[in-house]
Amino acid sequence: MSKKIQSQIHKQHSIAIASLLALAGMWTPAGAQEPPPYWSLPVEKLTVFSAPRSSKATAEMIAIPAGRYQIGRDDGAKSQRPKHQVPLNSFRIDRTEVTNAQFAEFLNALKLPVRGNFDAGGISRKNADDRTARLLSDAAGSRSYPIIELDDDEARIVLRDGRFVPAPGHENRPVTETTWAGARAYCIWRGGDLPTEVQWEAAARGVDDRLYPWGNTEPNEKRAFTSGRTGATTDVGLLKAGASPFGVLDMAGSLAEWTKSLSKPYPYLPDDGREDVNVQGERVTRGGDYVYDRNAAKLTVSFRNGYSKAPYDGHRHIGLRCVS
Template sequence: MKVIRIKYFLSKLNIKIYQTVAIFFVYLTLSHIVNAQIKHSPTHLSKTMAFVPAGTFIMGSTTGAEDEKPEHPVFVKAFWLDILPVTNADFATFLNTHPLKNIQGETYYDDRDADARIHLVSSVWLPDIGYENHPVNEVSWIGGKDYCHWLNKRLPTESEWEKAARGLDGRKYPWGNADPQIKFARYDAPFNASAPVDAYPDGASPYGILDMAGNQWEWVSSMYRAYPYQEDDGREDQQTGPIRVTRGGGHDSNAQEITSTHRGRYLSRNPKAGHHNIGFRCAKS
């Protein structure tokens, strides 16, 4: 009788052991899946953002180019903006989780251009060595828009971008009214000679946002239209079509093109094409 009880006890013990082991392996599997999802989720990849409070600022310039006129007040709702532009390493991560084109056949990134800094290596998109932390180039407006959407963000409007760059005091450049110097921004540089996105801390905007002058032009959500800026006049229609505004100037821009009010009027702004000196950053309401 005792032998039977012992065998029965051992059989129950084995069942419990098997159950425990099975539960343990299920736990490990689920943990692996969850950790993988967290690692590759947009939230995990998001950059530090700066808060720009709601309020009215003066947009435009009385002394700039014709398309910067007239100066006019614009109310901007509170929002967040990436402190740093999107880098080549950031966008390579996006390309490794998305096809090169959207479902409409519109290209996100022009990797065929000789100026591109991201390339397909053994079926993996990789930033060129030494350019991982440089602002992404050759990305289309569509690519920027969909990248931001992937992170539950969006491209900033033209008015948001300008307010974030110059604040409320009407300054000419993000750092103030002092003339550009090499400690403030990357400009007057050779073709396709960008710099790391965090190379110019002295050029920060009033909200602590970096690289808003020079280094790489930045796509914004807005269509290129005459002032005054009105958010509800159709210029914020997000369907691909008319040319889009680019802001901030690039590494190969002159000092006049890196002001906080300059709108890149001479720059190619085809939203379906990438360019050697246009990148972007994301905003969030």
């Protein structure tokens, strides 16, 4: 590609970014603004050649059949009550959490005007103009709502010669520090979306009344990854003994996972506004995590009151998986 064409592409993307930041209200406090529609940014189409890891994840999604699924628990925390059934159409869900390598493919597909190199947490004005930096970091402080916070030293995506790549040794670790809107934009790029919290629980729980994805036996190191040390994650998909009834992995421990759903009390009513993607408010995370919500009660399939789930922030303990 000639330098002239590259310059034109970067100019077009800069215009799109400027328009999107204005639309998103980047100069209001992040907690008071609607989610920026990052899924509207111009992005290179996903193919097996441009994004082989994300394409493979889509091809290996697990089918969840239509049916009526038990949600919540009568003997659980208040946020999990009452237990009730919710009808669902069939869907497909990622077998594992999205990795650093997969999310880096998405960042490269955005064709953002970035340059040079940075290590974990090291993005600076040397690498991007002000507008682009706001998409990739906490550059605007309390006004920020980026795609991902690559200025946090717990982020494991770096820049090499103007391309986003996973930090060495972290290719297959679950991606951290994505905001809710950034996570959703990735899934939409792949032709899907974030799961609703009901889809997530159905995929983790199956059709019976089990406590954990694997059954009713308490968690151990073969079923759920809970290192208790911030930043100490592991590769996705290693703990086969922790599989759900459908074969979905890493649904307890590892990272908590963004869902599409606003945090609202049960019973779950899909038409009460909780699935509105254009309004402000905390979004439900599921699955417990490896460092904050790692005791047995918080690794259950029904746990829905995760630690620190502000949608406009990146978090070291929150990741994602997609549905289609």
